[in-house]
Amino acid sequence: MPVKRNEHVDDDIRHVLRIGAARLLERLPELADDLVGRVREGDEAYRRLVSVEEHWQSTEEGLRIGISAILQPPEKRRDLEFARTMARRRAEQGLPMDSLMRMYRLSAQVTWAGFVDLIEREHPELLGALVRTATHVWHAIDRQALTAAETYRRREKELLGRGNERVNALLDDLLEGTGDAAVARSAAAALDLPERGRYAVITIRLPVRQSAAQEAGDDAHPETLGAMRLVWRMRTQYEVAVVALGEGTLEALVEGMTPVVCSSAGVSPVVDGLEELASARKLAELAMRTCAGCGPEIARLDRRLPAALVVAQPELSGRLTSEVLGALLALDAPDREVLLATLSAWLRCEGSAARAAGLLYCHRNTVFNRIRRVEQLTGRSVSRPRDIVELALALEAVRLLPAV
Structure with a gap:
């Protein structure tokens, strides 16, 4: 019956796995030495970030838990939890995930090579059944690798968030002046x-x-x-x-x-x-x-130092504006805007009526007439430097302070 043949095949696979797992557990130190040597030989990150002692101990434990899982029912297996724990640890150490995944590939090679060597030497009659176990061995290690990768990414994201929080806090301290040397x-x-x-x-x-x-x-x-x-x-x-x-x-x-x-x-x-x-x-x-x-x-x-003085002292700037431009600002809006625009152009053009006229699209005599009117309304003369300073600051206040 086909069902019986399948059951027989499954029995052969379980028999080979039990024999291989039991014997490999006796060779754990040798397998750990082999795997650690292969990993560290080809990976500078492992050599730099993980000590030899820690690497060997975690490798020996991982191999023991992984091989033992072959002999255990699914509800008692600890290999996936160990994979999560180790992935979190390696993420915290800053080990690249490529290095972690390479370790799992080498682990699969070492474990499978151990199975093959053992069966060839001690149970050659089971070589056929051994071939059929390959899928089970590699699938188990693939599950561990996938679990480790998922856990690593999650932990890396958590660590990145904490790192960003620290950077943000440091930058805020610098910008607020709340830090020290x-x-x-x-x-x-x-x-x-x-x-x-x-x-x-x-x-x-x-x-x-x-x-x-x-x-x-x-x-x-x-x-x-x-x-x-x-x-x-x-x-x-x-x-x-x-x-x-x-x-x-x-x-x-x-x-x-x-x-x-x-x-x-x-x-x-x-x-x-x-x-x-x-x-x-x-x-x-x-x-x-x-x-x-x-x-x-x-x-x-x-x-912008004059304008900065104005906005830094809005109350004082408002008082200055009232004193200097009060009468001008009391004019009707069209008249007021024309005189303010003319004064602004005059100051930008350094007192050149001709240049100011070009900006305002009017005759230079018109500019002279408007400036004389500004002088009459403000009681300031554009020929006196002190008065020019007051007019310029008051004009900046009109531009920058909405309440003026």
């Missing part, structure tokens, strides 16, 4: 950045370009811009980057960021190390606030 040293190591060096900070008001930060969530992440390295971090209302300038310049930074910035941005002055990033971040935010918000704009603080 030890934090700077730890951040330098975690971010692979020099503790001392030329740095700047750039902030970009949200919504911004479809950046890597938005795709990656809140995690800090690196980016390169020429020879400069940027580490981005998402904040509540803006995106911020620590920029390791190296030999780069602020001009190169602004030029490289201009095509991808779609809102207001601020760039700090150059600072000399990671411990100064909190100050640089505040200055970059201040520079960003000097943008009127009418379109994409990158403001360098060193080019």
Whole structure:
């Protein structure tokens, strides 16, 4: 009967497996030596990350549990749990998964070679049945390898999440100024950045370009811009980057960021190390606030110092504006806007009526007439440097402070 023949075949397979497993358990030290030697000979990662003692002990235990599983019912087998434990351990040690999978392939070779050698020497009459056991032996080791791979990936993801949390915390400490020299040293190591060096900070008001930060969530992440390295971090209302300038310049930074910035941005002055990033971040935010918000704009603080003074002291700037431009601002909207635009053009053109007229599309005499009216309304003269400073600061306040 076919069923009886199949049962007979299964009995032969179980008989060969029991004989082979029992004898291989007696040769565990020899098999462990062979497997450890093969793995370490061809894998620098194992040699560097796993000590010989630990490697041998885990190999001997893994072989013992795996071979014993052949003799046990499924509910008592421990090989898959051991595979999970060992995979977690190797992930925590930083061993590449390719190395772990290569170890399982070599383990299958050593185990199968042990079966073949034993049956050939001691039970040659069972060689036919041995061939039929191959599927069972290799399938068992494949299950262990698949279980180990799945566990390794899961543990690696957990460790990566913890690593990102630490990097995020270190970067936040630097940007908030809540760390000390030890934090700077730890951040330098975690971010692979020099503790001392030329740095700047750039902030970009949200919504911004479809950046890597938005795709990656809140995690800090690196980016390169020429020879400069940027580490981005998402904040509540803006995106911020620590920029390791190296030999780069602020001009190169602004030029490289201009095509991808779609809102207001601020760039700090150059600072000399990671411990100064909190100050640089505040200055970059201040520079960003000097943008009127009418379109994409990158403001360098060193080019916006008067405007930065205005936004840094809004109450005082409002009082200055009321004192200087109060009468002008009380005019009807069309008249007021014409005079403000003329004063702005006059200042941008360094007092050249002809150039200002070109910007305003009017005659130069019209510019003169409007400027004289500004002088009458404000009580300031564009020929006195002190008055020009007051007019310029008040004009910046009108542009930047919505309540003015």
